[in-house]
């Protein structure tokens with residue numbers, strides 16, 4: 001008997017009573033025979049299979065647009081033609097943002113298809129605007145085009161995978177039943193090269209723990225390989241979990257290096273502000289590591305793949321337009337010499353390494369002063385003010401003085417984007433330098449195979465071994481555990497294998513002006529370690545201060561004792577008076593404490609009508625400031 005005042009139950013006719021979600025359903029006639037049902041069902045199918053039906057939609061869209069253009073705007077055909085040309089040019093140029101949004105555009109076949117499709121549609125629409133969508137052979141051309149372009153569209157690889165995952169989804173209720181998880185449903189799925197990942201909704205009362213217990217049964221029911229499925233809880237909903245099926249083990253064979261698409265100019269066009277991909281996790285997901293303002297430590301036994309991983313990181317940084325690198329390779333340049341067209345400096349012995357690291361310390365100090373003068377706290381890398389990475393292979397071989405400089409960079413370099421990337425076998429206190437805190441400054445740490453378990457804690461930090469991070473059993477070079485921001489669980493990864501040919505190709509593609517290879521006489525450590533880095537330091541400006549800032553710096557440096565006219569500074573920088581005054585004021589704020597007070601310049605006679613800016617060079621530090629007005 002119904003309680004007094006209780007709302008009447010109005011579930012779906014024929015539906016099961018008692019389900020909580022049905023208690024609140026709005027009474028709608030869902031009868032199978034009703035028109036509304038069939039119209040709704042039709043739209044559902046049209047939407048659900050939109051990708052498969054896309055060729056029909058293109059065809060219909062073209063006929064409608066062509067008929068409309070012909071009837072209303074027959075002289076708009078240049079618009080469709082120009083739109084087509086612009087579309088083809090965009091696909092050919094493939095701006096980085098577009099490739100990020102549609103990664104398939106990195107493949108030439110996809111670009112060929114896309115360019116052809118855009119060209120064909122725009123040509124057809126232009127003709128349809130002039131002659132009509134059904135005039136002469138227009139219909140045949142439309143059908144022919146739809147047929148030609150539909151083939152590759154329907155047969156493309158991700159579509160085939162999508163079809164497979166749909167089959168798995170449709171069969172999932174049976175699979176779940178066989179695995180002892182009756183009532184579980186697959187609510188969404190995405191696929192990648194290595195398998196698929198799905199969100200599973202459990203029957204009421206079932207939990208993630210039940211899933212973990214039933215995982216072997218689920219593997220069997222899915223026909224997966226042993227150990228090929230992973231389940232992870234969904235924290236915000238206890239009735240769901242994420243199921244991942246790894247169809248092909250990404251670590252079974254070396255993971256080949258994947259260069260990122262090159263821009264048409266052939267210049268680096270990616271940014272270090274975006275995380276870089278260095279390999280794949282065991283489940284096939286990419287390992288993306290944020291390198292901006294981060295120091296990196298790579299540790300592992302001999303032959304574990306440290307230099308390989310270092311090369312991968314080098315390759316990734318080379319692809320970025322807003323980062324530059326210096327290298328220290330105490331294996332006499334064996335590892336880093338192939339990158340000499342990318343490295344702005346390379347040191348291959350301890351003397352040159354010390355000088356390079358000293359230059360790194362100077363650079364960070366210049367940057368710090370530069371920021372201070374502008375009231376800023378962090379360096380934002382740009383192509384003309386790049387982040388600087390100092391790569392050090394075999395850190396333990398560095399002299400005590402070199403390690404002291406490195407320690408200084410590790411402590412102070414982050415904010416100003418002067419960062420270290422270090423590879424070493426055992427980062428003990430002794431090898432990293434007594435009294436050195438360098439290890440604790442490392443934000444991202446890669447631990448490759450180690451021979452002794454305590455080495456894990458040395459590389460990754462105290463307590464990691466007991467928390468389940470252990471790489472002693474790793475087989476195969478390049479496999480590692482990585483810890484850092486957002487990487488708090490021990491997930492096994494493998495670095496890309498970058499071959500000598502890949503290194504040569506990458507270094508050639510991203511060769512920098514002013515690199516070691518570009519510098520006259522390059523090839524010996526002496527020629528690379530003479531205190532110059534492609535001539536940038538001779539100005540005294542921080543590395544990467546360029547454009548008008550650099551021009552101002554140079555004009556002030558070369559100014560005669562009596563000063564320079566504002567017009568000269570305007571001509572040198574191409575900037576207006578307010579900009580120059582702002583920069584000069586900032587320069588004055590950076591003056592050394594012990595710099596003598598600036599005096600009016602004697603015998604100074606400005607030409608009539610010109611405004612003079614007197615500059616003065618500090619005798620102790622050679623820094624230049626604007627002298628006070630007379």
Ligand SMILES: Nc1ncnc2c1ncn2[C@@H]1O[C@H](COP(=O)(O)OP(=O)(O)OP(=O)(O)O)[C@@H](O)[C@H]1O
Pocket residue numbers: 254255300301302303304305306307308309425477478479494495496497498
């Ligand atoms: N990601 C990888 N996948 C497959 N093989 C790799 C990978 N990285 C390195 N290797 C291979 O492992 C071997 C050792 O690599 P590497 O020289 O990088 O080790 P290492 O730890 O730097 O050794 P050492 O300490 O002796 O310098 C090389 O033959 C290399 O080709």
